[in-house]
Amino acid sequence: xxxxxxxxxxxxxxxxxxxxxxxxxxxxxxxxxxxxxxxxxxxxxxxxxxxxxxxxxxxxxxxxxxxxxxxxxxxxxxxxxxxxxxxxxxxxxxxxxxxxxxxxxxxxxxxxxxxxxxxxxxxxxxxxxxxxxxxxxxxxxxxxxxxxxxxxxxxxxxxxxxxxxxxxxxxxxxxxxxxxxxxxxxxxxxxxxxxxxxxxxxxxxxxxxxxxxxxxxxxxxxxxxxxxxxxxxxxxxxxxxxxxxxxxxxxxxxxxxxxxxxxxxxxx
Numbered sequence: 001x002x003x004x005x006x007x008x009x010x011x012x013x014x015x016x017x018x019x020x021x022x023x024x025x026x027x028x029x030x031x032x033x034x035x036x037x038x039x040x041x042x043x044x045x046x047x048x049x050x051x052x053x054x055x056x057x058x059x060x061x062x063x064x065x066x067x068x069x070x071x072x073x074x075x076x077x078x079x080x081x082x083x084x085x086x087x088x089x090x091x092x093x094x095x096x097x098x099x100x101x102x103x104x105x106x107x108x109x110x111x112x113x114x115x116x117x118x119x120x121x122x123x124x125x126x127x128x129x130x131x132x133x134x135x136x137x138x139x140x141x142x143x144x145x146x147x148x149x150x151x152x153x154x155x156x157x158x159x160x161x162x163x164x165x166x167x168x169x170x171x172x173x174x175x176x177x178x179x180x181x182x183x184x185x186x187x188x189x190x191x192x193x194x195x196x197x198x199x200x201x202x203x204x205x206x207x208x209x210x211x212x213x214x215x216x217x218x219x220x221x222x223x224x225x226x227x228x229x230x231x232x233x234x235x236x237x238x239x240x241x242x243x244x245x246x247x248x249x250x251x252x253x254x255x256x257x258x259x260x261x262x263x264x265x266x267x268x
Contacts, residue, residue, distance in 0.1 A: 013042035015049060021202050022050035026062045026070060033062055035117050036074035040091040047098055056210050057202055058102060060125065061109035065191075072116025072139065075257050092117055096154065099124045100221055103214045105205055109198055110134045111191050113173065120151055123158035123184065126217065129198055130176045131191035136184065137173035138164075144253030144265060146244035149237050157224045159184055 014025040024046045026033040033039065043060070050058055062069045073092065099106050099121070108122040110130040116139045122128050138155070140147045147168075155164055163182045167174065179185040189197045205213065244250055249265045256263035 011042055012036075012039040013046050015046040017050065017053060017055055020056045020206060021059060022046075022053070022055035022057070023059045023061065024050075026060070026066075029063070029066070031074065032068035032071035033066070033118075034071045034074040034076075035092055035121070037077060037091045039074075040095050044091070044095050044098055047095075047102060051102060056104050057205055058104065058106045059109050059198060060099075060106065060121075062112060064111065064194075066112045069110050069112045069114045069134070070118035070121070071113075072118045073145075075143065075254065078145070078254060092121075093148070093150065096120060096124045096151075103217070104210060105213065105217065107198065107201065109194055110176075110185075111194060113137070115139055117151075119167075120154055124154060127201065128179075128185045129187045129189070129194060129201065130179065130185045131194055132176050132188050133191060134176040134179075134188075135173040136167075136176075136179050137171060138167045139171045141168060142171040142253070142263075143257050144244070144247070144249045144263065146241040146250070148241065153225070 012026070012028045014023075014027050016023050016025075024043055026039070026043075028034065028036075028039055047058065105126040106124075108125040108128045110122060110128060111134060112131075114122055114134065114136045116137070119136055119138050122136075155168075159167070160182055163174075163184075174182075176185060176188045180188045187197055187201075248268055249263075252265060253263045
């Protein structure tokens, strides 16, 4: 198959293909690759194009040397209050499902900081290869954002309960080495060795049956999600979330972000 020559060149996401591996490169340094609806939309479009080209493996990465892989949800696009900020149809929620349902493996190649919603994106990938200088943080509590039920479930499938509570409650970054020890990351190597590590993993996967890998990915996804949740419990959790995004604390968190100050939460 001929390579795809940057179908989205000079945009927020660059897409390329070489020897059956498709690469989506985040390319919005002005926002530190914030997951805006525009960038997320281009990621989704790129995944769709790569699926049409029947690539066997997809890599999501930032540009080499980036200090931030992604700064997470674009806070400028969050509602100021009065409606759910993370609904089922939110572009980010749709992208997460698309990554999970992509027929072949999706690998996050991480260099720099991974913040907020970007952490869920990398854990939705099938494997994570990280530079030893990479850091990871889940930050919704820092700005009073009520994380959605599906997002928490996705994190629980990749992160131990002990670590996920620490990361969610404290909103502080952890190192790549700690993420490796916790099973969040598959490999940690020096930044200069990331591409070599990716080539090795891609070669291992490329020698195996793509049909079997696709089946295994679907089986793992469905079995991991096989957790009974009653309608009443779901509605109760949603009601609590609605209370939060209607709260003064949520509005204060958003204001503080734009005013570049530490928010003062009153618990109401």
